[in-house]
Amino acid sequence: MTDLFADIVGQEMAVSMLTRALEQGASHAYLFFGPSGVGKSEAAIAFAAGLACANGGCGVCSTCRRVLEGLHPDVEVVAPEGNFIRKEEITDINLHAAYRPYEARAKVYVFLEADSFNAEAANAFLKTLEEPPGHVHFILVTDRSERLLPTIASRCLPVTFSSVPVSAVAADLAGRFGTPPEEAALIARLSGGDLAYARELATTESARRQRDRLLDLGRDLPAAGLMDTQVALDEIMATVESRSRERAEDLENELAKALEWAGDARTKSWLKKRHEEKTKRQRRRLHTKGLQTVTRVFAGWYRDLALVSAGAEEGVLNQDRLDDLRVGASQGSLLGYTQAVMAVGKAQERLRYNVDARCAISDMFRSIKEALAQWPRS
Ligand SMILES: [Zn+2]
Incomplete structure (x- = not known):
């Protein structure tokens, strides 16, 4: 046996609850919730492997390995296409959930961004969620549980994930x-x-380079002219694009590997189709994540400037940039930098609701420049 949850760090409560469920019998529906990037999706896939595996989650058999690689026919990962999980997709799931598993002990559906059911899809899903076939498990994953419909949330067993210390x-x-x-x-x-x-x-070297570049942009923004800002904006959009392309290439390599051991032509074509869907979904998610990273770096930068302005250097996140921060703090004010943080927060909010990304970031730049000009160092 290997530990299915070995890669999940700092989530002892959740992991012990899931391990117990695998040992003693699992419920039909779970809701994994908590902040992003703390291992909810990975834990959901690992748990799905445990539910599907005939040995209760050995981590080494063919079932476990294929689930973990996203290549098992009895474990389906569902994510929104565009902004919503649509009714057609749920109708399809309702239909297929009724059939016995192809080969595993159970059928598992993992819903990523489970807060994005549209109303019709939610209604269609409720029927199955209320009376699921005995061999079916649902795992709903969300960063924003407050947006999940109460009728759905109340029918799932909650599993809490928290920020990793x-x-x-x-x-x-x-x-x-x-x-x-x-x-x-x-x-x-x-x-x-x-x-x-x-x-x-x-x-990832390119991730570190991107951070450095974004921090430079943040540093130079107060003095930047309109042209500079436009160039910076082009650059940001291009990096987000190229970083998500880089990750998509990793996915291609995964497919190549999976195809190597796929025996017959039918499995190969199934794998290809499954992989195409996965890549399409991943691209959108990678793009969104990329934009979140951009705003996260800016938010951290202006937060740090506000702290240094207030004489609280020890709280700074970007400790490797203290020199730049001190120069910035000598030129701007606490109020200006606080307003800049708020401008970034507004952009983050807009990006969540899928406002045109270029437009949201361009507005963010303008608001930051205005705030800094309005509240200079006195
Ligand atoms: Zn196994």
Whole structure:
């Protein structure tokens, strides 16, 4: 037996609850909720493997491995296409859920961004959720449980995930990737408990380059002219695009690997189709994540400037940029930087609701510049 949840860090409560469920019998519906980047989706897939595996989640059999690789026919991952999970998709699931599993012990449906059911889809889903066939399990995953319909939420067993403690993030980076202690501590602090972001920063050169570049932009923004801002905007959109393309290439490699061991032509064509859907969904998610990263870096930067302006350097996230922060703090005011943080928050809110990204970030730049000009250092 290997531990299915070995990669889930700092979620002892959730993991022990799920392990117990695998040992003693699982409920039909679960709601995994908590902040983004703390391992909810990974835990959902691992739990699905445990539910499907004939040995209760050994982590090594063909069923477990294929579920973990996203290639098992009895475990389906559902995510919104565009903004919503649509009724057609749920109708399809209702129909197929009724049939026995192809080969596994159970059928499992994992819903990512489960808060994005539209009303019709939610109604269609409720029927199955109220009286699910005995062999079916549903795992709903969301960062925004407050947006989930109460009729759906109340029929699921809640599993709480929380921010990973900064010290646990640092330990994970050091243990998993051999990140030097000082760097691990800096990244853990920057991540604010978002393990996925921390791991990305620790392992991906382009992610670190992007952070540096964004911080430079934040630093230079007060003096930047209209043209500079436009160039910066183009650059940001291009990096988000190229970073999500990079990740999509990883997915292509995964498919190539999966196809190698797929025996017959039918399995191969099924794998290809499944993979195409996955890539399409992933692209959208990667794009959204990329934009979140951009605004997160800006929010951290202006938050740090506000702190240094207030004489509270010890609370700074971007400890490696203290020199730039001190210069910035000597030129701007606490009020200006606080307003800048609020402008970033507004952009984040707009991006959540799928406002045109370029427009949201361009407005954010303008608001920041206005705030800094209005409240200079007195
Ligand atoms: Zn197994």
